[in-house]
Amino acid sequence: MDIDSKQHEHHSTSTAAGSMDIYEGVPFTMQNLTQGNRYIKKGGKLFPCPSSVNSSTFFDLAPDEEVVTEVHKLCARIVLEYDFSFFTKSRFGVRPAETEAMRLVSKYTSVPVPRVYHTNFSCEDDGFIEMSFVQGSPLEGKWDTMDEKREESICRQTWDLISKIGSVPSQYEGKFQCAADGSPSKDPLLEDLQSPPRAITSDSDLRARIYERYVHFGGRRYEHELPDMLPRSDRAVFTHGDIAPRNIMVDENNNITGIIDWEYAGWYPDYWEYAQILRPAFWGDWSMWMERWSGLPQNNGI
Numbered sequence: 001m002d003i004d005s006k007q008h009e010h011h012s013t014s015t016a017a018g019s020m021d022i023y024e025g026v027p028f029t030m031q032n033l034t035q036g037n038r039y040i041k042k043g044g045k046l047f048p049c050p051s052s053v054n055s056s057t058f059f060d061l062a063p064d065e066e067v068v069t070e071v072h073k074l075c076a077r078i079v080l081e082y083d084f085s086f087f088t089k090s091r092f093g094v095r096p097a098e099t100e101a102m103r104l105v106s107k108y109t110s111v112p113v114p115r116v117y118h119t120n121f122s123c124e125d126d127g128f129i130e131m132s133f134v135q136g137s138p139l140e141g142k143w144d145t146m147d148e149k150r151e152e153s154i155c156r157q158t159w160d161l162i163s164k165i166g167s168v169p170s171q172y173e174g175k176f177q178c179a180a181d182g183s184p185s186k187d188p189l190l191e192d193l194q195s196p197p198r199a200i201t202s203d204s205d206l207r208a209r210i211y212e213r214y215v216h217f218g219g220r221r222y223e224h225e226l227p228d229m230l231p232r233s234d235r236a237v238f239t240h241g242d243i244a245p246r247n248i249m250v251d252e253n254n255n256i257t258g259i260i261d262w263e264y265a266g267w268y269p270d271y272w273e274y275a276q277i278l279r280p281a282f283w284g285d286w287s288m289w290m291e292r293w294s295g296l297p298q299n300n301g302i
Helices: 003-007 096-108 148-165 203-216 272-277 286-292
Strands: 012-015 018-021 038-042 045-048 065-074 077-082 086-092 116-123 126-132 236-239 248-250 256-259 266-269
Touching: 096 116, 096 126, 148 248, 148 256, 148 286, 266 272, 272 286
Parallel strands: none
Antiparallel strands: 012 018, 038 045, 038 065, 065 077, 077 086, 086 126, 116 126, 236 266, 248 256
């Protein structure tokens, strides 16, 4: 084979949408990204990333080239890592409330959260956040390998951080439950069926909203019992809303290095985080260990 024919030999690698020509590349779109895969982005195109490119060598790339890794994709929302140093979260469901949550937690507590560099919310519910890299790796990839002593340590650290998060003072008088920026909640249990959304100003409003959504979406089994089954509290505290192993970052010594994914954060009844953690989970025995080390009475009806 001569040099010319070798240069024109077709080389490709797989993408979410099919194969990628290593010379021509493919358009930089969600459809052409695969979770966990790393790419070289040049202009509006993606190319395969050589295995030799890492956090120490990517500085050798051309000025117009970036290393892009898909971290997570759900429906029309996507999280990307750029140049091993920062993340972007964009598309549907990315709202200003998430950046406000991280700002408030950073201002009032020592809880480690991503630092926001840049945002764009020109379209409602279709935004863009550029934020710092959080050291460590998700707990979900390490939990099942831990012994009981390490599991206990992680749970105690997590509850300590939850307590600190709850110390963020209320910013919106007259609102019992709302997102971090005061906007209506997008929590699946609380998002209003009416437009414009009604404010939740009390615990009774919150329980009525949960019941309304339960019946609307076909709930019948507990239709009559649910109002009395729901927990009650007149105290609202700042809450992450989705504390789970996928959102807890830990280092090699199993110390928590950060809490990520603040899209549901806001003010909720003081039992909310605890109740969310105890939901039927897909994280092995994590919920059981969290309950054991919560410091709260067990079998409390939540």
